[in-house]
Amino acid sequence: MSDIAIKVENLSKAYQLGDFSTGTLSRDLERWWALMRGKEDPFLKIGEANDRAVKGISDVVWSLKDISFDIEQGDAVGVIGRNGAGKSTLLKILSRVTTPTVGSVKVKGRIASLLEVGTGFHPDLTGRENIFLNGAILGMRKTEIKKHFDAIVDFAGVERYIDTPVKRYSSGMYVRLAFAVAAHLESEILIVDEVLAVGDVEFQKKCLGKMNDVSKGEGRTVLFVSHNMGMISQLCNKGILLKNGNIISYNQTQEVVARYLADNNDSSLNTFVFPADQKKTVGQFLNFEIVNAEGAVADKISFDDSIRLNYRLQVKQYIPGIQIGIGLQDKLQNRISTFTKEINVGNGDIIEGSIKLPDSIIAPNNYNFVIAIWNKNGEVYDIHENIGSVTIVDNGTDLSLYEGKDYGAVILKAIWE
Known part of the structure; x- marks a missing residue:
């Protein structure tokens, strides 16, 4: 695993819908006894794929089902798929926020993740205190965090509020500081879910530039989830397409994006x-x-x-x-x-x-x-x-960051002088 940053083998994640018990004491005991002996949960055998458009007959759904892949050190990988495909579940497992039901994940290096607004922040602590808290969670010394402190605050643009409890921040300020912390602290792997959509266009552009520097300039591994195919194409050299918890394609970004568009055509x-x-x-x-x-x-x-x-x-x-x-x-x-x-x-x-x-x-x-x-x-x-x-x-055009904005009906190639 010398050049492999993330190795995923036979990974599956099941969720119980409704009540967390099986409904009867005898079935709960049967499940407990199987787990105590290291056996598979007998009630997971009847689980179904997580297709939200179809009414199911089981109260167990597989958010991820038997997926395997390797991500090499320094790769920028875009994770794409429709809502409910399993993207966020995969990132939560890789970030160790939740555990897999079956399978294993091996990670080489420290992970900094930004999965949702406020991930890893304590609302009653100030921005300054949360920067040091996040660094400590990553295993960094106080001197290391201090070295990056000014760059984090400058990137986030929240210097005036750095000693204010983050519970008083707007969602945009939250994301700005959270991304700045995740991108600047010295982790080997950066995982970013689609929370950047909360920020304004200029900040999204700034974040994309930073992730590009992190991946291509510093050789760190980046996993990025977004529904913006232009951003994915600009930033990532590889892509993973998920559908109903299964990997449909893991290839070069352009091929994966093309497959995603083909699969979603009506x-x-x-x-x-x-x-x-x-x-x-x-x-x-x-x-x-x-x-x-x-x-x-x-x-x-x-x-x-x-x-x-x-x-x-x-x-x-x-x-x-x-x-x-x-x-x-x-x-x-x-x-x-x-x-x-x-x-x-x-x-x-x-x-x-x-x-x-x-x-x-x-x-x-x-x-x-x-x-x-x-x-x-x-x-x-x-x-x-x-x-x-x-x-x-x-x-992947230069206007990718402005997707959804009105920048005209045609894109003409002009000569700048």
């Missing part, structure tokens, strides 16, 4: 079949779908991936100058761009075609489309508004 949102309408005597759309570069119907597409719009329509009679158009619009129905094409067919001809939108231009956000058939005089023969739902996902 094709039903972007496949449309329009019924024949006899009132539409000139032309009408028959089908429309939104697909990614691989040709799969998708509602989540990476910023650097291309969007292809497939359509099928019928032109029932020939009229010179018939146009088809597809408009891209944001979630407030503001038109971003319109793409048009003239067609010269008729007599019931069916046209199948597609249009490829440029990649790495449409800014990460939510979009939909309007499709129409009309003539040069502006007479509309068929129109469908606000159809489809596609989310452009930031997977």
Whole structure:
């Protein structure tokens, strides 16, 4: 385990729903007797995967189920997955906040963790006292903590309140100080859950820069949980994708993010079949779908991936100058761009075609489309508004830290001088 910072073998974690007893004295005694003999808890055998969308029949759920992986020293690993996938449970076990039900975790070095607002802080102690308390918990001497004290306070930006009990801090101040302590005290492993979302954008940028320095500059190991794929892509060189307590993928970050987006695509949102309408005597759309570069119907597409719009329509009679158009619009129905094409067919001809939108231009956000058939005089023969739902996902642009903010409809590559 010379270059392995964290080694996880056959790790599982079960939780009992509802009451903590089994419901009867005889079953409680049976469980106790099994544990006393070092045997497996007999009632864990009927446990189920932690899928919150499905009604279960057991009161035991596996938050993590038989996962194994190694993390090398100096790696920055992003842990991603939907809510309830087991991300926070994994970090709590690695941070020794809770114990596994089955399996083992071997860690080389000291761990500094930031799992939720106020982790490791005593509310009645001042910021100064909590810095020394956290350092002591990590096994550091007072002289070592003093060496980093000024840098911690400066990074957190709470110098004015450093001698105030932290129970009077806002949640943002709490997180600023807690992150500063975890990042500056000399631990070999830094574990950060998605608490950084509490802080403001500038502080998030500051934290990401510090974690980058910790990983690439100081060679420390970082585990980072976030739903912001852009942050994960910028910071982490590897990723772990969890689903219902199982590892679906452990690979290079870009591959894991792509797998996460593929697994969470809802094709039903972007496949449309329009019924024949006899009132539409000139032309009408028959089908429309939104697909990614691989040709799969998708509602989540990476910023650097291309969007292809497939359509099928019928032109029932020939009229010179018939146009088809597809408009891209944001979630407030503001038109971003319109793409048009003239067609010269008729007599019931069916046209199948597609249009490829440029990649790495449409800014990460939510979009939909309007499709129409009309003539040069502006007479509309068929129109469908606000159809489809596609989310452009930031997977590592310079604007990753501002995900969720309005930074425009397109990202253009400019030359700075």
